[in-house]
Amino acid sequence: MIKVNYHTHTSRCGHAIGRDEDYVLNAIQAGIKVLGFSDHAAYHLNRHTERMTLSKVPEYLDSLRALKEKYRDTIDILVGMEVEYYPDQWDTLQYYREEMDYLILGQHSLGITQASSYNCKTPEHLNAYADSLEEACARGLCEYIAHPDVILFRYPRIDEHVYRTAEKIADISLKYDIPLEINCGSGVHRPMMTYEDGIRYPYPSRAFLEVFAERGCKMIIGLDAHDPRDFLTDIYLQKALSIGEGLSLNIIEDFDIREAADRHKKSFY
Template identity: 40%
Template sequence: MKQTFNFHTHTSRCGHAYGWDEQYVKAAIKAGFQKLGFSDHMGYPGYSMPKDRMDGDQVFEYLESIEKLKNQYQDQIQIYKGFEIEWYDSQKDYLIDMRKACDYMILGQHMKHPYGYGYDYLCDDEDVMMYATQIEAGMASGLVSYLAHPDYFMLGRRDFNESCVEASKKICEASLRYQVPLEINLKGLTKTPGYYEDGKVSAYPYRRFWEIASSYGCEAVYGFDAHSPADLLESSRIHRADEILEGISIHHLSELTLK
């Protein structure tokens, strides 16, 4: 299914994405998107992680840069300025403040703490429950328009056991309760496949997660999670994700309502 928007786009400020902001806009226009949302990794004051996210003091320069492009390209594409946030209870007030400064936020939980412990390195049974708990709290905050790569925890695992089922159910229940759609992330399938218990596959989208999401009737959108402008031109990634999820009925949204 073709999608006319992408709300998951990074910039070079996070330290692991490339290109000029304007190059992402040009790529999105070329790809035929009507809406482009920038959602670079939110910086948290006092926690410098230069390879993972922008610094706290880069946040306003980032917003200004996107605002400029928004005006400059308004006749060709609608641009939105946002953040991909991680939910930490300790950062709640900061996140509420920052939501007022941007157009939208998406939730992408990569680390247990604002200073690290990546779920992608290893995500044991206790971690996966913490991952789900943080996501539930982030969704309950009312700040986020969708949940990026809900199945991210599979990067740090090679099996999908009872704890994963429990965590997935918790995430899907929260998705329904707080009306936060789930993202079918289109970056996961560009990562080197791992040797999982059910074969050599990419970590996400992970079939067993989406079987559970389907049984709950969760809403879904695709997200390119672009870390390079040309990523936005790879529309065939959608076909590849659909192949991985073939036979699973998913409620795709043709529009995303921003919160």
């Protein structure tokens, strides 16, 4: 098991399960030293079972900060959020930027009322997605990019547009010094999916990992835990890593997310 995980959900989002404290206890049992909670950010517009409501955010902070204090001698707990780049929700994002220990970017939709990233099938979608990531990083919104390949979920084939998108994301990562995640969440928790060019996991994407390895982008492993038991198995971690087998990925284990958050808080606009 890894020692640091910044991608942990709570039951508030409606599709994760378990008590907050069970995530902490299982992480301790697994030997995790730094545990970052990053539940799905709430906005003014919400779809049910996708994220908590804005009114639950104070309780989210209180609960996790109490656990941080309770277990301070055993495990280093950080309280963050997994946010989207939604320019029309900027007041809310600014609040998260100020209040949370750190933010990760999980661009689950192209916009709060636009296409879901899980349902994008055209090169235009890929471009719009990469543009959102770039703007988010340019504006200091996030410390790392979660599942950068989520946009390939329903994209029908690995073609030149996929490689071009991976190159754009690699450029963003290098330009803004933002690590990219190897995600061990729903992409590898589900069965493989059928695409025009074969059967595979939707993400992580081998094509993306090839480009990220070639460019030497900083990579960070994220469990994307939605169940306390996710800390007690290596199965999904091994599945995700097997997708990049043989590539010299620049996986970093000493990412100082607090330092990165301080830096991005200053450049946030």
